[in-house]
Amino acid sequence: MELTQNMPLVFAAITFVAFCLFFLGVINAVRNRAQRTRMVEKIRNENPWTLPGSAMPKSASDNESGSLFSGFLASLGQKIAPEASEEYNRTRLRFYRAGIRSPNAPSVLWGIKAFLMILLPVAFLLPHLFLTDATNIQASAAGVVLLAGLGFYLPDVWLRLYTSRRKRIVFEGFPDALDMLVICVEAGMGLDAALARVGEEIRLSNTPLSDELNLLNLEIRAGKTREEALRNLAMRTDIDDVQHLATLLIQTDRFGTSVSRALRVFSDTFRTKRFQRAEEIAAKLPVKMVFPVTVFIFPALFVVLAGPAAIRVYQTFLQ
DSSP, X not given: OHHHHTHHHHHHHHHHHHHHHHHHHHHHHHHHHHHHHHHHHXXXXXXXXXXXXXXXXXXXXXXXHHHHHHHHHHHHHHHHSOTTSHXXXXXXXXXXXXXXXXXXXXXXXXXXXXXXXXXXXXXXXXXXXXOOOGGGHHHHHHHHHHHHHHHHHHXXXXXXXXXXXXXXXXXXXXXXXXXXXXXXXXXXXXXXXXXXXXXXXXXXXXXXHHHHHHHHHHHHXXXXXXXXXXXXXXXXXXXXXXXXXXXXXXXXXXXXXXXHHHHHHHHHHHHHHHHHHHHHHHHHHHHHHHHHIIIIIHHHHHHHHHHHHHXXXXXXXXX
């Protein structure tokens, strides 16, 4: 009798452990695959003009495991979000800014949303199949709706965090790339050759920015105008400093002014802006420290300083 009553709890615990192991296995597989891809990219680094984000040669096991599941998610996502929709185009731009240039990426994202919207409520409802208490129907319905909404928005949150991390990496490597670009142009190199050289030199220190510069050179070599390629670079990175540099280079190319002088002035101005930005962050620190000091440090100091006196006064009143 006792075993029958505890059966739902045992089943819920087994389901929770199974899902935890499943997600840990997926995370481990994705991490191993990303590490293997990075190693292959380092080995094949002798060809710097390969398209950034393009598919590398995969083994038979990778093709078999990845194509089936990703194909299922892509077909599921295409049924939910057609390619002609405006939301699909916005999602594709978000993937470009995240450095993911696979044409099926938006469909896979919508497929993951649909899959999680089904998986999470089903995982929540499975333990409740053995429960006969009718008073938990409202709570179960609220949990299903909450988990369905979580499954729908969780991929968007991941994509936003991944894009923010990549933008931060590009932003941190932009000053060094700008200095190298100024040096290359002042040494007598053309702008296109200087961008290509900078993309090669910073590959080990900042791979996302190197990929964007290499893609910029590929677009120019493919026949696009420099203005269009620079605007695409600013759109893909979505960083104000890169947009300002692209605007500067477009105006310099349009009016025929000196590229080296314009880059030197922009580099000096950008360095001054970085110092001002650091000073602004330092000036905000005292205001940001008010809350933790008031909540965590002052009470501890008050207890240490006034605690013995309060104990002495209490003992005096007891006597």
